[in-house]
Amino acid sequence: MAKLQNGNELIFRVAIAVPVYRLFDYLAPEQFESAHIKPGIRLEVPFGKAKKIAFLVECVQHSDVAIGKLKRVERILDEKPLLSTKDLALLHWASRYYHHPLGEVFSAAFPVALRQGKSVVIQAEKRYALTDAGKAIDSELLKRTPKQKSVLEKFQAHQHSLSEAELSEWNENWRTSVKQLVDRQLLQLAASSEFGASASESIIRNTALQCNPQQQAAITAVCDSLGQFGVFLLEGVTGSGKTEVYMQIIRTVLERGQQVLVLLPEITLTPQLEERFRQRFTVSIAISHSKLTDRQRACAWLTMQRGECSILLGTRSALFTPLKNPGLIILDEEHDASFKQQEGFRFSARDVAVVRGKLLNIPVLLGSATPALESLHNVDNKRYRLLHLPERAGDATAPVLQLLDIRNKRMQEGLSEALVAEIHKTLARNEQVLLFLNRRGFAPTLICHGCGWVARCGRCDANLVIHYDEGILRCHHCGQEQRLIKHCPACKTGELTPLGLGTERVEKVLAELFAGKTIVRLDRDSTQRKGALENYLQQINQGSVDIILGTQMLAKGHHFPNVTLVAILDVDSGLFSIDFHAPEKLAQMIVQVSGRAGRAEKPGRVIMQTRQPEHPLLTTLIRQGYNSFAKTALAERKDASLPPFSYQALLRAQALDAEMPKLFLHAVAELAREYTKGHTDILGPVAAPMARRAGLYRYQLLFQSGKRPELHALLNVLMPKIEKLKQAKKVRWSLDVDPVDLY
DNA sequence: AGCACGCCGACT
DNA sequence: GTCGGCGTGCTC
Numbered sequence: 023m024a025k026l027q028n029g030n031e032l033i034f035r036v037a038i039a040v041p042v043y044r045l046f047d048y049l050a051p052e053q054f055e056s057a058h059i060k061p062g063i064r065l066e067v068p069f070g071k072a073k074k075i076a077f078l079v080e081c082v083q084h085s086d087v088a089i090g091k092l093k094r095v096e097r098i099l100d101e102k103p104l105l106s107t108k109d110l111a112l113l114h115w116a117s118r119y120y121h122h123p124l125g126e127v128f129s130a131a132f133p134v135a136l137r138q139g140k141s142v143v144i145q146a147e148k149r150y151a152l153t154d155a156g157k158a159i160d161s162e163l164l165k166r167t168p169k170q171k172s173v174l175e176k177f178q179a180h181q182h183s184l185s186e187a188e189l190s191e192w193n194e195n196w197r198t199s200v201k202q203l204v205d206r207q208l209l210q211l212a213a214s215s216e217f218g219a220s221a222s223e224s225i226i227r228n229t230a231l232q233c234n235p236q237q238q239a240a241i242t243a244v245c246d247s248l249g250q251f252g253v254f255l256l257e258g259v260t261g262s263g264k265t266e267v268y269m270q271i272i273r274t275v276l277e278r279g280q281q282v283l284v285l286l287p288e289i290t291l292t293p294q295l296e297e298r299f300r301q302r303f304t305v306s307i308a309i310s311h312s313k314l315t316d317r318q319r320a321c322a323w324l325t326m327q328r329g330e331c332s333i334l335l336g337t338r339s340a341l342f343t344p345l346k347n348p349g350l351i352i353l354d355e356e357h358d359a360s361f362k363q364q365e366g367f368r369f370s371a372r373d374v375a376v377v378r379g380k381l382l383n384i385p386v387l388l389g390s391a392t393p394a395l396e397s398l399h400n401v402d403n404k405r406y407r408l409l410h411l412p413e414r415a416g417d418a419t420a421p422v423l424q425l426l427d428i429r430n431k432r433m434q435e436g437l438s439e440a441l442v443a444e445i446h447k448t449l450a451r452n453e454q455v456l457l458f459l460n461r462r463g464f465a466p467t468l469i470c471h472g473c474g475w476v477a478r479c480g481r482c483d484a485n486l487v488i489h490y491d492e493g494i495l496r497c498h499h500c501g502q503e504q505r506l507i508k509h510c511p512a513c514k515t516g517e518l519t520p521l522g523l524g525t526e527r528v529e530k531v532l533a534e535l536f537a538g539k540t541i542v543r544l545d546r547d548s549t550q551r552k553g554a555l556e557n558y559l560q561q562i563n564q565g566s567v568d569i570i571l572g573t574q575m576l577a578k579g580h581h582f583p584n585v586t587l588v589a590i591l592d593v594d595s596g597l598f599s600i601d602f603h604a605p606e607k608l609a610q611m612i613v614q615v616s617g618r619a620g621r622a623e624k625p626g627r628v629i630m631q632t633r634q635p636e637h638p639l640l641t642t643l644i645r646q647g648y649n650s651f652a653k654t655a656l657a658e659r660k661d662a663s664l665p666p667f668s669y670q671a672l673l674r675a676q677a678l679d680a681e682m683p684k685l686f687l688h689a690v691a692e693l694a695r696e697y698t699k700g701h702t703d704i705l706g707p708v709a710a711p712m713a714r715r716a717g718l719y720r721y722q723l724l725f726q727s728g729k730r731p732e733l734h735a736l737l738n739v740l741m742p743k744i745e746k747l748k749q750a751k752k753v754r755w756s757l758d759v760d761p762v763d764l765y
Numbered sequence: 766a767g768c769a770c771g772c773c774g775a776c777t
Numbered sequence: 778g779t780c781g782g783c784g785t786g787c788t789c
Contacts, residue, residue, distance in 0.1 A: 036789085040766055046789040070788045071768060087789050126766095751785070 033085045034059075034095050036076035037125035038069060039137070043745055045124065046076070047085040051095040062103030062110045066096045066139055075099070075139045077128040099139055104327060105131065105344050108381045113342070115381075116374055119734075120759050121671075121741050122367045130367050131342035135320035142324060149212035150200055151183035156208035173199040174208060182227075182300045183212035187309075187318055225276045227304050231266050240267050240409040244385055245274045248349060251380045255356070255397050256389040258411030259420065260581075260617025264389050265295065267411070268352055269302050271387065276305055276332055280349025280384075283326075284335045285371060287358035289313050290555065291579040295354075296335055303333065310336035310343065338363060338371040341378070348382045351375050355578070356388035356397060357610055362762045370760060372397075391617055391648075392610040395659065398652050399666040421588070421619045421626035423612075423644045427635040435531035436523040436591050438631055442535060444587060449539060449568055453586040453624065457528065457571045458615050460595075462545040463487035464527045465520035468495060472516020477507075481717040488520050489547070490527075500716040523592065529571055536569060544572030577614040586626050588619040593630040597637060600711060601764050602664050605639050609651050612643060665760070669730045671737060672761040673744075674710070676718040677753040683707075683721035686749035690740070691723055693747075697739050701732035711764065718754075722764070 032050040048067055050059075059081060067076045073096065085092060103110070113131055117124040129137050136142070161178060164171035173196060177184065189196040203209040233241065244254055258264045272282050286292055289311045299307055308322035308331045322343070325331035329346030336343065338361055353361070353375050361371040372388065379386035388397060388406070400406040428438045436459070445455050465488045468477040477486040479497035486495035488506065496503045510516040520527070529543045542558050549555040555575075561567050565584055570576070596608035612630065619626030632640060643651045660667045673690060675683035687707030694704050703726045710720035727733035737757070744750055 033789095038788090040788075042766090042788080044789090048789060067789085069767095072788095074767095074788095085789075092789055 030083055031089070033082045033092070034065065034078055035080045035082055035085075036065060036067065036095075037079050037123075037128050038067070038074050038076045039123075039125040039129035040069075040074075041123055041126065043121075043123050043741060045079055047082075047087050047092055048076075049092050049094040050081075051098060054098055058098065058101050060103050061107075062105045063101075064099040064104075064136070064139065066099060068093045068096060075137060077125065079124070100142070104136070104142065109342070109344055109378075112374070112378050112381050115377060116367075116369055120367060120369050121737055121757050122369075126367055130339070130369075133320040133323045134316040136323070140320070149183040149185045150177070150189070150204070150209050151212040152177050153207055153210045156203070156210075159208060167199075167202070169195075169199045170202055170206075173203060177209065180297075180300070182304075187314065225305055226273055226302055228302060230270055230273070230302075231263070233263070233266060233270070236411045237263050237267050237270075240411065241270045241274075243407070243409055244271045244350075244387055247385045248275060248278060248280075249383070250385070251383050252385045253376055253379065253400070253406040254385060254387045254409050255393055255401055255406045256387060256409045256411065257391070257393055258389070259391045260614075262391075262411035264354070264411065265298060268354070268387070268389070269299070271350065272299075272303070272333065272352075275349035276303070278349060280347045281326060281329065281331075281345045282333050282350045282352065283340070283343065283345060283348070284333065284352045284354065285341060285361070285375065286335070286337060287355045287360035288578060289337060290575070291355075292335055292337070293556075294579065299333060299335065305332040307331070307333045307335060310334060310340040312337065312339065341371045341375055345382075348384050350385055350387065351379050352387045352389065354389045357390045357392050357394040358578075359607070359762050362760075364763075365756075368756070368758045368761075370762075373760070392613045393652070395606050395652055395656055396666045398649075399656060402656075419625050421616050421628050423616060423628045423630070425635045425640055425644065426629050426631050427633075428631045429633050429635075434535070435527055436631075437528070437531065437535070441589055441629060441631060444627075444629060445536070445569070445589075448587040449536065451586075454562070454565075454567065454582060454584045455569045455587045455589070456576065456582060456585045456615075456618055457532075457569065457589050457591060458573075458576055459523060459525050459528055459571070459591045460573050460611075461522075461524045461592075462526070462547055462573055463496070463498075463524035464490040464530075465522045465524050467521035468518055469521045470510035470513060470516035471519045472510060473513035475510050475512035475516070477518075481714070483712050483714045487524065491547070499712065525571055525573060528591065532569055532571065539568040540566060541569045541571060542567045544570065544575050546573070546575070549575070574611075576618060577611055580618070582618050584624075585619045586624045588615060588626065588628045590615060590628070590630040593632050593640065594634055597634060597639065602659070602662070603762060603764075605655055606652075609639065609643050609648060609655070613648050663726075663728065668726050668728050669733045670759075670761060671725045671733060672758045672764065673723040673725070673755065674720065674758065675707075675722070675753040675755040676710075676715075676720040678718060679752070680719045682749065682752045683719055684709075686747065686753045686755065687721050687723040689747055689749050690744055693743055694725070694736060694740055698736055701729065702727040702736050724764075 034048045034050055035045050036048060037045055061078055061080060063078050065076045065078055066073055113127050117127040161171050161175045164174055176192060200209060240256055256264060275282050292309060292311060296309060308325055310319050310322040326334050327344040334340060334343055353372055356372050363369050376386050397406060401408045426440055431438045448455050467485045468488050477495050479486055479502060481502060482497055482499045484497055484499050487498055489496055493506045494503045495506055510518055525543055525545050529541060532541050544558055559580060562570055562582055616628040642654055675686050677683050684707055691704050691707060705724040707721045707723045710722050713720060725733060
């Protein structure tokens with residue numbers, strides 16, 4: 023029934039993943055079942071020369087486009103929408119809030135396979151489990167078939183089934199051995215879904231740990247609020263037992279027959295948590311992050327959508343996964359900047375999670391040892407409820423933080439004599455040392471001792487970083503590389519000298535100073551190889567490593583129980599950034615790195631080398647802790663009318679031409695001034711902190727208002743006009759609502 | 766984002 | 778005389 027009663031054709035208004043702030047109208051397909059026509063269904067439509075997948079937004083009777091120009095929907099792909107009405111409302115909200123085209127927002131919510139129009143019938147990946155015979159057998163009996171023996175041991179070490187993906191992650195060549203073990207009836211194909219454990223069957227596998235009163239209070243607070251919206255900020259230092267709190271709350275949610283979405287900032291953190299969850303819960307757990315194949319992600323998405331799986335563990339992009347029976351959203355390490363998407367649809371997974379929780383009427387649990395200032399502010403204004411875990415669980419004591427004044431001290435490649443002595447003492451006690459330096463490579467600068475020439479990137483406003491191991495100079499911003507040169511290209515005579523410190527360089531001096539000790543360097547360069555990080559972590563935890571040296575990567579999640587001394591080699595570099603977020607990020611980094619030490623019975627110490635021993639950020643943090651720092655920092659933000667006491671949106675523009683981005687933003691600023699009525703400040707345009715990157719010149723324009731509605735009202739009128747601006751066609755531009763870094 | 770249309774340089 | 782460079786504009 024394509025015709026309406028009045029003789030007009032029914033119009034399908036759809037969203038398509040193109041960077042255009044507009045929906046498209048189509049004629050209804052030749053034939054369709056009107057009962058199936060619900061917002062959110064996927065359609066195949068002709069678009070320009072190509073066919074595209076579109077998402078139905080609404081059906082209307084009239085189109086502003088001449089009827090003759092309308093094309094017809096080619097095919098209806100779904101019998102019913104894959105997203106609930108509430109999740110569709112969430113996407114509409116996100117599109118409006120982030121001023122991003124609805125089609126692209128829809129696209130972000132779907133896994134690639136479904137975005138491309140694939141059918142929802144996707145083969146789930148196989149899982150294998152031990153048979154009773156497999157559980158009972160002594161693996162030594164298989165010593166003549168070592169490959170099968172090791173596979174068997176892998177299964178026996180876990181109490182649960184393993185998926186094809188997990189096996190591949192462990193060892194690429196598992197298939198033959200698994201097949202042989204299946205033939206010997208030691209392994210079997212696990213039930214396609216472990217979910218649906220009948221009520222009589224237990225959801226949990228092993229018993230929960232004993233909780234302290236604060237943990238218990240947190241568990242009770244969230245559990246009492248199940249079935250209604252509320253945001254909880256679970257603040258607990260490393261080792262305070264946040265994960266145990268999560269697991270006990272999850273158990274209650276599962277017992278209610280509901281699902282849980284757990285978001286983490288990084289892929290590297292998923293295996294640990296997955297393992298703990300699998301040890302605890304019998305229900306099936308889906309995983310979703312960018313290192314998985316499209317099929318695996320689509321599979322995780324669909325099993326959650328159908329309610330065949332109870333827990334989803336994923337990164338930022340898993341936020342939009344539909345839940346048949348939503349019960350709870352957990353977002354761990356909520357302060358982490360990785361939750362903010364930094365390109366395209368620039369959403370904050372934390373903020374969208376809160377809105378989703380509100381729409382679904384379920385609680386949202388945010389966890390961190392170092393909550394974002396914004397979240398603490400939301401506690402102050404009663405939007406979030408604080409759940410505090412002040413103590414370290416068990417007997418572990420908190421590490422002692424101290425500043426090491428290195429002014430006028432003799433330094434050897436960034437290491438003061440005092441620090442070297444401390445490292446020696448620690449190693450003598452057979453304990454591990456962890457050194458943190460947030461700069462990879464050998465040295466950040468190559469300078470000519472003769473004429474002052476510096477190796478610069480030809481495409482960015484940045485110096486090339488020396489990577490001695492690879493014999494190259496590399497730009498850390500655009501990735502461009504060139505061979506490491508020996509002679510100055512400018513004066514031809516001068517000697518080229520590395521200036522500054524990177525992890526490679528510190529590693530080299532450590533090898534000299536602590537000859538005979540095992541040193542492991544953990545940074546993006548040393549862990550590029552698949553499985554390299556896991557390998558190193560295993561070595562470290564087995565105690566075969568004495569000194570661990572690394573970047574950022576060390577600050578997140580991994581625990582090093584035998585580390586008793588942590589040193590932050592260069593804390594000062596974080597003190598002088600132009601970005602107002604820098605002190606917050608630095609304080610979080612210090613506390614997070616500190617959390618790596620002193621977990622077991624051995625107390626930990628944290629030494630920070632500084633030339634600013636009186637710096638208020640450092641002294642407040644050390645003497646009074648993160649919360650006092652946060653109070654001070656929030657007070658400063660308030661005085662300066664910075665977020666969270668004001669609201670920002672940053673318009674960025676870049677182009678090959680040096681002038682166009684500035685001209686474009688000037689035109690926008692001029693337009694904006696016509697509409698703002700003084701409620702919103704228009705700051706700039708100014709050159710971006712890195713004015714040129716990957717060959718493109720970059721400018722930015724900041725909008726800031728004390729009232730969010732004012733800011734959004736301005737952006738609402740501005741965006742369509744920006745799109746039509748003639749200068750807009752000569753630059754690449756993007757809007758970033760609530761920017762977290764001003765680069 | 767794709768993809769075609771369109772007006773200026775080195776090739777059979 | 779054409780092939781093709783990527784600037785510009787459109788997609789219901």
